[in-house]
Amino acid sequence: MATLFISDLHLEPGRPEIGEQFLAFLAGPARDADALYILGDLFEAWVGDDDPNPYYAGMKTALRELVDSGIPVFFMHGNRDFMIGSDFAAETGITLLEDPHLIELHGERVLLSHGDAMCTDDVEYQQVRAMTRNPEWQAMMLQKSIEERIAFALQAREQSAAHSAMKSDDIMDVNQDAVEATIREYGCDILLHGHTHRPAVHPFHVDEIPVHRIVLGDWYEQGSMVEWDADGPRLEELPR
Numbered sequence: 001m002a003t004l005f006i007s008d009l010h011l012e013p014g015r016p017e018i019g020e021q022f023l024a025f026l027a028g029p030a031r032d033a034d035a036l037y038i039l040g041d042l043f044e045a046w047v048g049d050d051d052p053n054p055y056y057a058g059m060k061t062a063l064r065e066l067v068d069s070g071i072p073v074f075f076m077h078g079n080r081d082f083m084i085g086s087d088f089a090a091e092t093g094i095t096l097l098e099d100p101h102l103i104e105l106h107g108e109r110v111l112l113s114h115g116d117a118m119c120t121d122d123v124e125y126q127q128v129r130a131m132t133r134n135p136e137w138q139a140m141m142l143q144k145s146i147e148e149r150i151a152f153a154l155q156a157r158e159q160s161a162a163h164s165a166m167k168s169d170d171i172m173d174v175n176q177d178a179v180e181a182t183i184r185e186y187g188c189d190i191l192l193h194g195h196t197h198r199p200a201v202h203p204f205h206v207d208e209i210p211v212h213r214i215v216l217g218d219w220y221e222q223g224s225m226v227e228w229d230a231d232g233p234r235l236e237e238l239p240r
Helices: 016-027 054-068 086-092 123-132 135-142 146-165 176-186
Strands: 003-006 035-038 073-076 095-097 101-105 108-113 190-193 200-206 209-215 223-229 232-238
Touching: 016 054, 016 223, 054 073, 054 086, 086 095, 108 176, 123 135, 135 146, 176 190, 176 200
Parallel strands: 003 035, 035 073, 073 095, 108 190, 190 209
Antiparallel strands: 003 223, 101 108, 200 209, 223 232
């Protein structure tokens, strides 16, 4: 059996094919796992646990069924679904994780992260991230009506797309100095994250110690998963 890691599905009603693949994944490969870790951006936007959209209700039910089958599911916030809270966790049975989160897996110290905190070259994004992760800001947003929050999320997505179009890919990628500082701080052997949509395995050295950075891909055209068993981690594509 293996531990599975996914991220960046960006589930939304407008992309039903991703949702269908995710539901098949939960009913299939995930049922044979030791555990499932979702490292952020499961949803394209999450405006609060009180969102009554039936599409999201179906995803929550599928997660609950997986947990009830005996497979623990762990979730870390991304930059799109940072408003997922305790009600969502209670409904689905998932365990919420702080970002980053250190685990030990088959003798390796593995640091899990969504990855956006290490994109330090994108100063404007880091300012927005600091604001939206502030509990006071989130509490203020949750006081608004669901309609107001949906409108805000739509506007934020449009602004994000416009700003991203004007930035180079390198600016929006992780900063190597930030990566190495994070690895030093946590003393990990492997850093596993998503966010950048650039699936790859990067071997390098920190202070002459060999380490790896594994990046999960998005699910826009196909699924992406890291499967980790006693033979080590494997970054895999999941054909649609």
